[in-house]
Amino acid sequence: MMNEPKEVILAEPRGFCAGVDRAIEIVERALVKFGRPIYVRHEIVHNTYVVNDLKAKGAIFIEELSDVPPGSTLVFSAHGVSKAVQEEAQARGFSIFDATCPLVTKVHVEVAKLHKEGFEFIMIGHKGHPEVEGTMGQLDSGIHLVEDAADVARVAPAQTEKLAVVTQTTLSVDDAAGILAAVKARFPSVREPKQQDICYATQNRQDAVKLLSPQVDVVIVVGSPTSSNSNRLREVALKLGTPSHMVDSADELQAEWFEGRSRVGLTAGASAPEILVRQVIDRIKALGAISVRTMDGLTETVKFPLPKGLKIDGGEVAPLQHLH
Known part of the structure; x- marks a missing residue:
């Protein structure tokens, strides 16, 4: 072998x-x-x-x-x-x-609307993450952050009649479900968002890693250490029992990760450009990989409009040289 x-x-x-x-x-x-x-x-x-x-x-x-x-x-x-x-x-x-x-703004709008109706909030998220600071900072008070199920027991809202739950958009879908279950057990009448706050992209990338992990011997995630959704992808693979490593660039790959592992799974967080994925592929090829294939999966078609005032004179500019 x-x-x-x-x-x-x-x-x-x-x-x-x-x-x-x-x-x-x-x-x-x-x-x-x-x-x-x-x-x-x-x-x-x-x-x-x-x-x-x-x-x-x-x-x-x-x-x-x-x-x-x-x-x-x-x-x-x-x-x-x-x-x-x-x-x-x-x-x-x-x-x-x-x-x-816009999917973060949607959470902000929901918080403002329910606050007017007298709601307090439990937010599921990571302390210190800028998205969490932004959402919690929509109100002066009344948002209680929980990072895990144990935190739920310590929450002390002023009242429990009007309590709503919101989440950071880039959490582990499975972890968030477990924490939400603890919230509902303690506050049975808690109001949930109509559509979960974890975004489509976070969900889709985690689902893809769940399909990928059992087919491979090691998973490489391209993403930066500060990227919440990228860290979650590595955790998803690890929880399924597949060794997994996160790299900011191809330079961080280590040859020993691939020893005796013939099939390598590769993904990238939602903030990682495809050029980095290509460089990682080149490096793994240099270590011996012969073939590259893409697994079947969803094609995302979501597009968000740009803010007003960014059209370039003479209408829309041609798309700028982009990081794909």
Whole structure:
């Protein structure tokens, strides 16, 4: 038996989702239309390659709005921002383009609507993640964060008649279901979203890894360490008993991961560009893989419109040189 990989099987779908596509395009178009620099609050999406590519084109990534000169053009990242950040940005007089993913905005709108009706919230998510900070920051108080089932026992809402649950869009579907079950056991009348908050892309990429993992000897996930949905893909494979590694780029692949493992599964998080997947394939081929095939899977057709004010003179620009 040879010790090197023989076949690479690509998950379908993988890589960029509609919200990431839109967010990157907002920054690229703003650069073309208004010139450099364009300021972006927080990494536009959690991917090192994408952020470095946009830095090279003239984007400046900041966390504190005090670092942005008055009169600048500012883009909010795909993860969304709190009310306080929105208000401060307006007060500072920036020209603002909001690249928040529409599926995150949907959660914000739901929180605002139910808050008016007197609801408090339990949010399932990861403490410190910018999406969670943005959603919790839609209100001054009344949103209680739970990261696991044990947290649910410690939640102390002011009342339980009007309690709703919301989630971060990029969680493990299975973990979130377990935490939601704990919420419902403790607060039986809790209100759930009509359609789950975990987004279509997170769900689809996790479903694809569930199909892929049993067919392969090792799973490689292309994604950056800060990317929540990419980390979840690696965990999904591990839970199914398949060794799994996450890499930010092909340079991070280690030959020993593939020793004695002839079939390699490969996927990418929703913020990871396809060029990185191609580079990983080339590296695995250099280690011995001969064939590459894509498994059958869903074709995603979701597209989100761009914000007003980003059309280039003379109508729409041709699509900018993109990171696919």
